[in-house]
Amino acid sequence: xxxxxxxxxxxxxxxxxxxxxxxxxxxxxxxxxxxxxxxxxxxxxxxxxxxxxxxxxxxxxxxxxxxxxxxxxxxxxxxxxxxxxxxxxxxxxxxxxxxxxxxxxxxxxxxxx
Amino acid sequence: xxxxxxxxxxxxxxxxxxxxxxxxxxxxxxxxxxxxxxxxxxxxxxxxxxxxxxxxxxxxxxxxxxxxxxxxxxxxxxxxxxxxxxxxxxxxxxxxxxxxxxxxxxxxxxxxxx
Numbered sequence: 001x002x003x004x005x006x007x008x009x010x011x012x013x014x015x016x017x018x019x020x021x022x023x024x025x026x027x028x029x030x031x032x033x034x035x036x037x038x039x040x041x042x043x044x045x046x047x048x049x050x051x052x053x054x055x056x057x058x059x060x061x062x063x064x065x066x067x068x069x070x071x072x073x074x075x076x077x078x079x080x081x082x083x084x085x086x087x088x089x090x091x092x093x094x095x096x097x098x099x100x101x102x103x104x105x106x107x108x109x110x111x112x113x
Numbered sequence: 114x115x116x117x118x119x120x121x122x123x124x125x126x127x128x129x130x131x132x133x134x135x136x137x138x139x140x141x142x143x144x145x146x147x148x149x150x151x152x153x154x155x156x157x158x159x160x161x162x163x164x165x166x167x168x169x170x171x172x173x174x175x176x177x178x179x180x181x182x183x184x185x186x187x188x189x190x191x192x193x194x195x196x197x198x199x200x201x202x203x204x205x206x207x208x209x210x211x212x213x214x215x216x217x218x219x220x221x222x223x224x225x226x227x
Contacts, residue, residue, distance in 0.1 A: 004156070033214070042117075042202060043157075043217040058214070090156055101147055102215060104156035 003027075004093050006105040013112050019078040021108050023091030031094040032074035033102070034058075034066065036087040043090065049074055081112045115140045117203050119218035126193055126225050134188040134221045136177075136203035144205040146170075146179055146186040147215070151200040160188075160201070193225045 007022040025032065031050050035043040035058075045058030047066040055066050063085060067075040074093075078085055088109050092102040120135040138144065145164045149157040161170030166181035175190045186203060203218040 035217075040219055042219040043215075045214060048214060092157075101149075101159035101162060102157075104149075104158070106154070106156045 004091055004103050004105040006089075006091050006108050008108050009106065011108060011110045013078075013081050013110065015082060015112055017078075017081045017112075019081050019110065019112075021076040021078075021089055021091075021110070023074045023076070023105055024072050025074075025093040025103070026072065027093070027095070027103075028071065029093040029095045029103075030071070032068065033092045033094070034064075034074065034076045035090045035092065036060070037090055037107070038087050046076065046089075078110075081110075083112050086110060086112045115144070115205060115207060115216045117205055117216055117218035119201075119203050119221050122220070123222035123224060126223070128195055128225055128227050129192045130225075132188070132190040132193045132197075132223070134201055134203075134223070136186045136188065136218060138184050138186065138203075138205050140184075140205055140207060142207050143181075144207050146177070147204040147206070148175070148177055148186070148188050149202040149204060149217075151202065151220075153199070157202065193223075195225045195227055198223055198225045 004025045033048040034046045044060050049055050049068045065077045088107050090107045091105040094102045116139045147162045148160040150160045151157045161172040163170040163179035169178045177188045200220045202220045204215045
């Protein structure tokens with residue numbers, strides 16, 4: 001089975017800190033995605049990547065950046081964390097061909113204090 | 114742009130009750146439609162999908178039919194179990210394959226009581 005691993009389940013960071021959320025997939029998928037999940041808002045796409053060193057903005061990229069230096073790893077960066085970035089962050093991957101949908105990681109619950 | 118609207122939650126049912134969670138969508142083309150489920154403390158898992166009009170997706174006793182005329186993809190199950198308690202998300206993708214970016218609904222929290 002494809003596995004998508006997010007490095008931390010829970011994180012607490014201070015306002016203004018630079019925060020790195022890491023995501024690794026083990027099935028050579030081209031496509032990787034970062035979503036944030038908030039009650040009543042569902043999942044909103046922050047950034048995605050279709051290939052190494054390639055990135056595209058999603059619907060809510062402000063305050064975030066991403067890095068994809070290797071195919072298996074897709075990092076989400078909060079340049080200067082703010083309290084409104086407290087959320088659940090979900091990473092997903094997808095091979096780019098007809099399949100059974102995205103594979104999601106277990107999520108990182110980030111609290112910014 | 115594309116959008117997905119789910120029925121307001123939360124939904125609370127007794128075991129063996131019939132479940133319907135409504136989902137309607139707006140899309141410019143002919144999207145693929147999905148239902149994902151999120152169990153407590155976990156990420157999302159694909160529950161079922163349909164890629165064209167009148168397709169029925171099914172899995173674990175859940176079903177949903179792609180209705181182009183009503184732009185709907187309602188989730189149903191004839192007899193729910195306590196283990197079905199979770200958050201359910203309806204989603205669509207405009208890509209020709211099952212991939213490209215997904216647009217999600219707000220999610221519906223389902224609680225099933227014994």
